Amino acid sequence: MTTSTGFSIPTASLATALTLALTAPNAAADQALLIRAARIFDGYTVHTHAAVRIEQGRIAKLDSAEAVPADGAKVLELGDATLLPGLIELHAHLTYRQVPADTVLSHGITTVRDVGGPLHPPYGGDGHLRLMTSGPIITAPAGYPIPSLGEADIAIPVGDEQQARATVRELVAGGAVVIKVALEPGGETGAPWSNHHAHGHAHQHDKTHSAAAKSWPMLTPNIVKAIVTEAHALNRKVTAHLAEPRGAQIALEAGVDEWAHTPCEELPEAQLRRAVAQGVKMVSTIDTLAQCAGVAKNASRFAALGGEFLYGAEIAHPDIPWGIDAQELLYLRHLAGMDALEVLRTATSKAGLHVNQALLGSLMPGAPADLIAVRGDPTENLKLLEYPDLVISGGKLVVDRFSDAH
Ligand SMILES: [Zn+2]
Incomplete structure (x- = not known):
């Protein structure tokens, strides 16, 4: 077994001892994510005041903000922003x-x-x-x-x-x-x-x-x-x-x-x-x-x-x-x-x-959780897309200037 830090764990007993220490960050990485935004483009059409729930690196649900449960999830409130597929x-x-x-x-x-x-x-x-x-x-x-x-x-x-x-x-x-x-x-x-x-x-x-x-x-x-x-x-x-x-x-x-x-x-x-x-x-x-x-x-x-x-x-x-x-x-x-x-x-x-990956590029349930968000409405100004304040790849936060700003 090799951990994410790159060192090998030689024995079962040592592995057991280390499991406790390693579980917390791993669990955090797999924690569900709930994102609410004024606009969500799902690859086809725009939903207003909507939310997306991400679990295990995939889109679990996209619906109106009230209809998507936040239980157990880290919540990102984007406000007047637009969330869309990467x-x-x-x-x-x-x-x-x-x-x-x-x-x-x-x-x-x-x-x-x-x-x-x-x-x-x-x-x-x-x-x-x-x-x-x-x-x-x-x-x-x-x-x-x-x-x-x-x-x-x-x-x-x-x-x-x-x-x-x-x-x-x-x-x-x-x-x-x-x-x-x-x-x-x-x-x-x-x-x-x-x-x-x-x-x-x-x-x-x-x-x-x-x-x-x-x-x-x-x-x-x-x-x-x-x-x-x-x-x-x-x-x-x-x-x-x-x-x-x-x-x-x-x-x-x-x-x-x-x-x-x-x-x-x-x-x-x-x-x-x-x-x-x-x-x-x-x-x-x-x-x-x-x-x-x-x-x-x-x-x-x-x-x-x-x-x-x-x-x-x-x-x-x-x-x-x-x-x-x-x-x-x-x-x-x-x-x-x-x-x-x-x-x-x-x-x-x-x-x-x-490219024969029907869900890629969409926010349909089961799609890979690749998403970006920009402040404002890119359908009114496509140039905004050059400056994403949120980038998520496979459910992992790569850029998050919404949380950083707090
Ligand atoms: Zn070329």
């Missing part, structure tokens, strides 16, 4: 860029999906950031991101369908929750990866000529189809880095489930229409691609056609905060024309359903 970031490179997970958690993101970086099984959600990964990005030999970032930890080149299927099986066996492919010829105006590319801004005048001569190799539709088929057989979705019409065409033909970015270059409406018809979900990342020529148009058109967005800001990119990116939420609000609750759902309940 936000889920679906496009990050935390491990690859060595962004500190604790910093991200204390700024209101309780779950991160790394899509591109070292592979490891999901962990956290217990007072530490919940982190799931795709592992390295499957790409063509010498394809993106290899020209920008090299191969180590970030890319796996595959040359044929058999190799592609084997790679998917290995990634899933290693804990991948999603499979990522790159379909990126390079050279889009304003894209962050174009800075590394031979024909960025400086060569716009002969873009057509140079892109045709020197674009990065991409996976063929048949290889991507093989990846999708294998991933679906293993109950995993496939997400694609794509940014322009050629990559989008391959993704559409192969049945890719998710686009990891709003495309950088303007897509023909027919492609967006087909994406919506095929149920493709788009991870927004609009903030980090704000210099892209077509991203705003693609976002509003996709939304107008009925396409579904999920929140992702690409944490680890230098222009993105290590936590909730309110600017990303504001882009969804204004470019995609969503109301504030729709925007919040893209980062909570919809994201949980998308």
Whole structure:
């Protein structure tokens, strides 16, 4: 047996003697928690003057403040504040860029999906950031991101369908929750990866000529189809880095489930229409691609056609905060024309359903007790979300400036 302080207890009798001393703090850690707030967003809708009870790291009950029993619980009275599920970031490179997970958690993101970086099984959600990964990005030999970032930890080149299927099986066996492919010829105006590319801004005048001569190799539709088929057989979705019409065409033909970015270059409406018809979900990342020529148009058109967005800001990119990116939420609000609750759902309940964890991102009974709270009403000012005064992960208090203030 090893205690939380890290020392070993060698014998049964000593263990018994120490149990009394250790029970008190352990019991306190598992004590039920009751939180009352003026507003509680449960991942779907807002309840006013409500309360949530947390037991054993999970949501036990959410109801009107009078209807939730406080017996045996530590009580937090938040007053004029809004309690909501911790936000889920679906496009990050935390491990690859060595962004500190604790910093991200204390700024209101309780779950991160790394899509591109070292592979490891999901962990956290217990007072530490919940982190799931795709592992390295499957790409063509010498394809993106290899020209920008090299191969180590970030890319796996595959040359044929058999190799592609084997790679998917290995990634899933290693804990991948999603499979990522790159379909990126390079050279889009304003894209962050174009800075590394031979024909960025400086060569716009002969873009057509140079892109045709020197674009990065991409996976063929048949290889991507093989990846999708294998991933679906293993109950995993496939997400694609794509940014322009050629990559989008391959993704559409192969049945890719998710686009990891709003495309950088303007897509023909027919492609967006087909994406919506095929149920493709788009991870927004609009903030980090704000210099892209077509991203705003693609976002509003996709939304107008009925396409579904999920929140992702690409944490680890230098222009993105290590936590909730309110600017990303504001882009969804204004470019995609969503109301504030729709925007919040893209980062909570919809994201949980998308990663096959139906309760994650909600405050339904049985959901993991990942919560944040901010003073005031974030549906009137999304920026408030960047400054959470309460962060709870798996029922454990990580930030509590409500109690500290007393
Ligand atoms: Zn990325």
